[in-house]
Amino acid sequence: MTKTMTCIVCPMGCQISVAEGEARGYSCPRGKSWAEQEVSKPMRTLTTTVLLIGGEYPLLPVRTQLPVPKSKLMDCLRHANSLRVEAPVEVGQVICPDLAETGVSLIAARTAGGQ
């Protein structure tokens, strides 16, 4: 069985097909390993916001430090939605060390001062 997909690793967006575990159509090694991962266990980086208490903005943008399994995106989102963070926050600061039992941490994606 052949699976075709658009590589999301960079803006080139190569069309890659994988048949019997062998990938074709990639333009670089990152695309090759991404496609092999995509057919066995697709992974995505989650970006969203969490509530920021006492900050200059009401929301703090956050992201998973590493990609998480695509099938767990919604669990991760629900977990992130339950979090509250107090300002000030530095970019890169760990907001939650293990998001929805993925073993991946959620980190701040900007610096936000207090009011």
Next chain:
Amino acid sequence: MKADLVVIGGGPAGMGAALEAHRLGVKDILIIERDFSLGGILQQCIHNGFGLHLFGEELTGGEYAQRFIDELAASGIRVLTDTMVMEVDSGWVRAVNTQGVLEIEAGAIILAMGCRERTRGAINIPGTRPAGIYTAGAAQRLINMEGFLPGRRAVILGSGDIGLIMARRLTLEGAKVEAVAELMPWSNGLARNIAQCLEDFNIPLLLSHTVVDIHGTKHLEGVTLAQVDESFRPLPDSRRYIPCDLLLLSVGLLPENELSQKLGIEMDPVTNGPLVDQNLHTSINGIFACGNVVHVHDLVDFVTLESRRAGAGAAAWLRKSYRGQTMAVTPGENISYVVPQRLTLPVQEDVTFLFRVKRPLNKPVFTISTQGEQLLMLRRPVALPAEMVEIKLSPGKIPAGGDITIDCRGEER
């Protein structure tokens, strides 16, 4: 007030230009920003995908901006936020903030005001005028910065990247996105965004479709979609009503050029931005422009690279205010525009040409030529109007006079 260099706009373009000029020895720099913080549109771009070219990492918009904000804080470059520039002329800027009116003398000026979204008025959608219709970027700011979800059942018109990104964002926030409708037979967004923002969430992309009617009196109740033929006429039999309380418009961006126009800068009618040379120098002495104010970019990395060239151009101008003879760069076959639109001689460094094709082509061959003589040829696997093409030409290849034309030929897709 006085500054060697005044940069108008504190988004990625303004920050990149100011930092490069600073690195090249310009010490007295002032950035003027109308928002209360630096970062421009990147602040509301909480998704990742920024910085691959420049930093070799996938950053979110905020993380990308933060690197420049931190560098600025360490540089001693002055920043005035909450300040709006009202007027610009050669060597002079007038701005206003809560303190009053500021008159600033400037050795050089860089315009970096970015762009804004086209609105419903710009594309003439018929129907009533209820609440619930937003540009995609306005909705992005509401959701990502202010924490307000403007609707629960959405239709998105236009498949530009912001529209695609917002389709995913709305879905993650619990709204249902019924469809993304695109007038053209191809999408204007990056292929990766169609994959990770629509296909991942089973959101249909309806190509050659548009909104032909809007329903609801006080608040939006639904839209009518229809397929269009090759001349973009809606096909009556394809009309279909979709109930929704939110319509997002992602129908293009326009460079923000009120200031440039008031100033009488020479403009490019295709980009809607100022005409510039390879140093991003406009038609007015000492006034430079970079980023989305010149032409709308699809990647912020390219904005930063272009801004650095503008910063370097301004730094050189401050050392020696001299302008040489110019030659024109013109878009040829299947090319909609080229930036820079002219070269100032002598050319001493590699020239970066940025341009877009008019329609999608397979196996395109790009040529740069002068009076029929080919200077450079380049092959690529595909060319799409949504993806800006970058070609560099070394100074040795640039002729001493005449004009330069860029063409693209390939197989129709």
